Amino acid sequence: MTVLSTSPQRPSDVVVEVGEGNVGAAVDRARVAQREWAAADPGVRASALHAIADAVAASDLADLVVREVGKPVVEARGEVARAAAILRYYAQQVYDPVGETYPGGLSFTVRRPHGVAGLVTPWNFPLAIPVWKAAPALAFGNAAVVKPSPEATGCALALADLMTPHLPDGLVAVVPGGAPEGAELVARADVVSFTGSGAVGRRVAADAVGRGVPVQCEMGGLSASIVLPDADVEAAVADIAWAAMAFAGQKCTATKRVVAVGVDVAEALTDAVARLVVGDPADPSTAVGPVISAEARARVVGHGGRALDRDGWYARPTVVVDPESRLHREEVFGPICVVGVAPDVESAVRVADSTEYGLVTALYTRDLDAVLSYVDTVRSGQVKVNLPTAGVDFHLPFGGERASGYGGKEQGKAAAAFYTRGRTVQIKGNA
Numbered sequence: 001m002t003v004l005s006t007s008p009q010r011p012s013d014v015v016v017e018v019g020e021g022n023v024g025a026a027v028d029r030a031r032v033a034q035r036e037w038a039a040a041d042p043g044v045r046a047s048a049l050h051a052i053a054d055a056v057a058a059s060d061l062a063d064l065v066v067r068e069v070g071k072p073v074v075e076a077r078g079e080v081a082r083a084a085a086i087l088r089y090y091a092q093q094v095y096d097p098v099g100e101t102y103p104g105g106l107s108f109t110v111r112r113p114h115g116v117a118g119l120v121t122p123w124n125f126p127l128a129i130p131v132w133k134a135a136p137a138l139a140f141g142n143a144a145v146v147k148p149s150p151e152a153t154g155c156a157l158a159l160a161d162l163m164t165p166h167l168p169d170g171l172v173a174v175v176p177g178g179a180p181e182g183a184e185l186v187a188r189a190d191v192v193s194f195t196g197s198g199a200v201g202r203r204v205a206a207d208a209v210g211r212g213v214p215v216q217c218e219m220g221g222l223s224a225s226i227v228l229p230d231a232d233v234e235a236a237v238a239d240i241a242w243a244a245m246a247f248a249g250q251k252c253t254a255t256k257r258v259v260a261v262g263v264d265v266a267e268a269l270t271d272a273v274a275r276l277v278v279g280d281p282a283d284p285s286t287a288v289g290p291v292i293s294a295e296a297r298a299r300v301v302g303h304g305g306r307a308l309d310r311d312g313w314y315a316r317p318t319v320v321v322d323p324e325s326r327l328h329r330e331e332v333f334g335p336i337c338v339v340g341v342a343p344d345v346e347s348a349v350r351v352a353d354s355t356e357y358g359l360v361t362a363l364y365t366r367d368l369d370a371v372l373s374y375v376d377t378v379r380s381g382q383v384k385v386n387l388p389t390a391g392v393d394f395h396l397p398f399g400g401e402r403a404s405g406y407g408g409k410e411q412g413k414a415a416a417a418f419y420t421r422g423r424t425v426q427i428k429g430n431a
């Protein structure tokens with residue numbers, strides 16, 4: 001079976017067509033390369049990651065991101081810059097302390113790499129997600145084998161081309177393929193990190209747990225933005241329009257539900273969304289490009305959206321106001337969101353928490369008491385105030401609760417714990 005990736009704005013444009021890769025061979029080579037890498041001086045690992053960061057920053061990968069997944073060019077350039085910044089951030093973390101010392105003889109902890117990290121990734125952040133997993137995996141002495149989404153194979157292979165010249169042979173590999181290759185990687189790796197849909201993530205988690213290897217799954221979301229009457233409503237609406245619709249709503253952190261408390265946001269939001277430029281993602285004025293595929297667009301249309309009559313998988317950004325809409329419960333990865341109301345902030349938080357997901361929630365208000373109570377009670381891995389749900393800072397731990405995340409957070413300083421195992425050492429002298 002071949003892996004085929006086409007451009008969502010011009011479906012006749014074949015970005016890449018390759019045979020699926022050999023997971024077993026990639027993992028075996030990575031395992032050999034990893035032994036020396038783990039023993040290398042931290043400075044060696046730091047230099048390699050800095051060199052890759054330079055190569056990524058100087059690359060034309062943004063054009064490929066635009067072409068392959070239809071990400072608007074301004075956001076695509078931002079993703080390239082972010083990938084370089086993540087590499088530099090973890091390049092420096094190789095110098096961080098690796099444990100603690102304790103009283104009683106010589107007692108201390110160290111951290112050791114797991115071996116081969118199996119990284120299974122989605123298409124919507126085709127550079128940032130593979131990099132935010134691979135960079136810490138490598139920094140802390142692991143090898144990394146990436147199984148990208150078929151729809152982002154071109155970006156992943158281009159990234160591998162920039163990485164491999166700076167690393168020992170076989171230490172990093174990108175293996176094109178679909179579900180069978182993903183499952184095989186989960187069956188062979190020494191540590192597994194997955195980002196994608198909930199259905200696949202739950203299976204990946206169960207398979208890895210069954211083998212007894214550490215696993216982390218970042219999955220879907222149905223993130224809510226709550227607007228209280230004392231908020232700067234204009235600013236909130238501008239934030240929400242962007243968080244719901246930019247990149248055609250195809251971010252796990254996109255606002256999918258709006259809960260208005262004593263304030264009418266539906267009309268202002270509909271107007272703000274109508275002002276967003278829909279069009280060719282290569283045009284810098286575009287905020288909303290196509291969705292990834294014909295199936296993705298059919299799902300948007302099936303939930304109340306409308307297809308646009310032009311080449312490519314475009315759908316008109318749509319704000320739905322309907323208490324019975326399935327959008328209150330189902331994740332639709334597209335430019336569509338639903339507005340509901342609640343009588344007070346407690347009820348609004350209950351509405352935000354009423355789905356199985358718990359990735360990001362945002363509250364817009366100036367009321368400090370409401371903020372403090374919301375921060376304590378909302379059941380969400382990422383909790384924001386007067387900030388859009390979308391937008392992830394690589395130096396902060398990131399991950400969801402309940403059906404949105406399993407196995408702990410990634411990024412920031414959380415990655416060091418995940419990509420290593422702790423050892424406790426006790427030494428007694430003979431004197």
Ligand code: NAD
Pocket residue numbers: 120121122123124125147148149150177178179180181182183184186195196197198200201203204218219220221251252331333359400404
């Ligand atoms: P997906 O679950 O279809 O695929 C993700 C990856 O898993 C792909 O590489 C795919 O080939 C692989 N895969 C499929 N079946 C597998 C199996 N049985 N075993 C192992 N691997 C398998 O997701 P997608 O459509 O690429 O991405 C969209 C989804 O990702 C959305 O639900 C979105 O919310 C979620 N997402 C979450 C985050 C987050 O951090 N929480 C970030 C981005 C995207």
